[in-house]
Amino acid sequence: MQDTNEVVVLRLGHRPGRDERMTTHVGLTARALGADRVVIAGAASEPKATVEGVVDRFGGPFAVETVDGRRAFLREWDGVVVHLTMYGLPVQEIEGEVRAAHDEAPLLAVVGSEKVPFDVYERADFNVGVTNQPHSEVAGLAVFLDRLFEGRELDREWADASHRVVPKETGKLVESVDE
Numbered sequence: 001m002q003d004t005n006e007v008v009v010l011r012l013g014h015r016p017g018r019d020e021r022m023t024t025h026v027g028l029t030a031r032a033l034g035a036d037r038v039v040i041a042g043a044a045s046e047p048k049a050t051v052e053g054v055v056d057r058f059g060g061p062f063a064v065e066t067v068d069g070r071r072a073f074l075r076e077w078d079g080v081v082v083h084l085t086m087y088g089l090p091v092q093e094i095e096g097e098v099r100a101a102h103d104e105a106p107l108l109a110v111v112g113s114e115k116v117p118f119d120v121y122e123r124a125d126f127n128v129g130v131t132n133q134p135h136s137e138v139a140g141l142a143v144f145l146d147r148l149f150e151g152r153e154l155d156r157e158w159a160d161a162s163h164r165v166v167p168k169e170t171g172k173l174v175e176s177v178d179e
């Protein structure tokens with residue numbers, strides 16, 4: 001049985017070659033802003049390796065998976081489905097209802113790339129817009145996760161990191177956790 005608290009991001013429509021960087025950023029954003037794993041539909045070995053490298057270095061837990069297609073994964077998902085789309089209901093109006101649904105069940109946040117097939121809109125329990133303006137899956141995901149967790153994800157602690165960033169007013173400092 002899936003963990004009720006689990007938050008998973010499903011990245012649809014990855015186009016090898018063209019979307020490597022964007023898909024990587026979906027994964028990095030999912031990790032940094034509190035999701036437990038990202039599932040990428042399509043051949044995405046490069047984004048998978050990059051995100052896993054960040055998990056090794058800066059900590060987890062966070063998992064990256066690839067699946068051949070969305071259909072079986074969406075069919076078998078046992079929980080709430082949120083599809084992020086500029087055509088959806090405004091996040092600020094629906095976030096309470098989404099959080100209440102997630103109190104009872106794991107949550108899948110779906111983001112697209114090119115045109116998202118209509119069956120995804122129909123499968124979703126909530127079609128959610130972060131503004132009703134066109135922008136990006138990375139931006140939509142970031143705002144949605146922050147609303148879902150009400151900002152608590154910003155104080156998250158990471159396990160099994162080999163390195164950590166030391167926040168500085170000016171300059172850059174990354175240290176080994178053994179230091």
Ligand SMILES: C[S@@+](CC[C@H](N)C(=O)[O-])C[C@H]1O[C@@H](n2cnc3c(N)ncnc32)[C@H](O)[C@@H]1O
Pocket residue numbers: 084085086087110111112113114115116128129130131132133134135136137138140141
């Ligand atoms: C560049 S958009 C392309 C969407 C495409 N035109 C369509 O109609 O499905 C890629 C993804 O960014 C996300 N996105 C873009 N604008 C959004 C918005 N205002 N709110 C939430 N998600 C958005 C959606 O997940 C979308 O699938």
